[in-house]
Amino acid sequence: MIIAVDGPAASGKGTIARALAKHYRLPHLDTGLLYRAVAANVQRLELDPGIEADCVAACDFDESLLDDPILRTDEIGKLASVVSAHPLVRSALLHRQRRFAHQPGGAVLDGRDIGTVIAPDADAKLFIRATPTIRAKRRHAELRAHGSTVSLDRVLLDIRARDLRDSTRGTAPMTPADDAALLDTSFLSIDAAIQRAIALVEARTAAKVATP
Numbered sequence: 001m002i003i004a005v006d007g008p009a010a011s012g013k014g015t016i017a018r019a020l021a022k023h024y025r026l027p028h029l030d031t032g033l034l035y036r037a038v039a040a041n042v043q044r045l046e047l048d049p050g051i052e053a054d055c056v057a058a059c060d061f062d063e064s065l066l067d068d069p070i071l072r073t074d075e076i077g078k079l080a081s082v083v084s085a086h087p088l089v090r091s092a093l094l095h096r097q098r099r100f101a102h103q104p105g106g107a108v109l110d111g112r113d114i115g116t117v118i119a120p121d122a123d124a125k126l127f128i129r130a131t132p133t134i135r136a137k138r139r140h141a142e143l144r145a146h147g148s149t150v151s152l153d154r155v156l157l158d159i160r161a162r163d164l165r166d167s168t169r170g171t172a173p174m175t176p177a178d179d180a181a182l183l184d185t186s187f188l189s190i191d192a193a194i195q196r197a198i199a200l201v202e203a204r205t206a207a208k209v210a211t212p
Contacts, residue, residue: 001026001106002121003201004114007128008163008174009077010135010142012185012193016128017110019194020201024108029100031111031118032080034093036071037061039079049079052086059092074143074150074158081162087171094118112166115177124204126197127176130186132159 003020007013014030021028039049041061047054070076083089094117101107101119109118115125130138136156143150166174176182181200185193 001123001205002101002119003106003108004119004122004125004177004180005108005110005128005197006112006114006116006126006174006176006180007110008112008135008166009159010139011128011130012138012190013110013126013128015190016126016183016185016194016197017108020197021108023198024201026106026108027100027103028108029097029110031093031097031109031114033066033071034096035080035084035089036076037065037068038089038093039076039083040065040068040070042083043076043079049082052088055083055086055089056092058083059089074139074148078158078162081165085165085169085171090171112174113172115180116175117172120177123208124201125177125180126183126200127180128183128185128193128197130184132156132163134186135159 001024003026005013005017005020017030018028038055038058038061041058042049042055045058047058049055097109097118101109111118115122115127133156136152136159139159140152140155143155181204183193183196183200188196
C-alpha cells in the first residue's frame with residue numbers, strides 16, 4: 001500500500017505521515033529531507049542556490065547527510081524551498097522517491113508533490129493543511145524551543161513566502177491531487193489529526209477494494 005501525504009510547511013503532514021507508517025507498519029520517507037540535503041550541500045560547497053546547474057551538482061550527496069541535524073534548521077528549510085523550484089533538481093531526485101514508494105509492500109511518503117507527481121497511483125492520498133497563522137505559531141514554538149529569538153511576525157512572513165514559492169513554481173507545484181482527501185489540522189490535537197488521517201486512509205482503501 002502506498003500512502004501519499006502532501007501539504008505546506010508546519011501543517012502537520014510529517015507527524016501524520018510518521019504515525020501512518022507506524023500504524024500500517026510501512027517504511028516512511030520525508031521527501032523534504034532530500035531537498036534539504038541538496039540545500040545543505042549547496043551551502044557547504046559554497047554554490048549559488050539561484051543557479052540550477054549548481055543545485056543539480058549538489059544532488060550528489062551521501063545518504064548519511066539525511067541524518068545530519070543541520071537539515072532540520074530553519075535556514076536550510078528556507079534554502080530548500082529555493083533549490084526545490086529548479087526543474088532539474090526535482091528530476092534528479094524523482095527516481096529515488098519513486099523507487100522508495102514502489103518497494104515491495106509499499107510505503108508512506110510526505111512532501112508537496114507526492115500525490116500529483118511522485119506516486120499518482122497511490123492507494124490513498126491526503127493533503128494536510130492549516131491556516132498560515134496557526135502554522136506560523138507552531139513553527140515559532142519549535143524555533144523558540146531550540147533557542148531562536150525570531151519573531152512570530154517574521155515566521156509568518158517566511159511561511160507565506162514559502163507557500164507562494166511552492167505553489168507557483170513551474171515544475172510540480174504544491175497543490176492537492178484531484179483525488180486527495182483534505183485534512184485541516186488547524187484546530188485538531190495531534191492525536192485527533194492522526195486518528196482522522198487513519199480514518200481517511202481506511203475509507204479510501206475500502207472504496208478502492210469495493211470498486212469492481
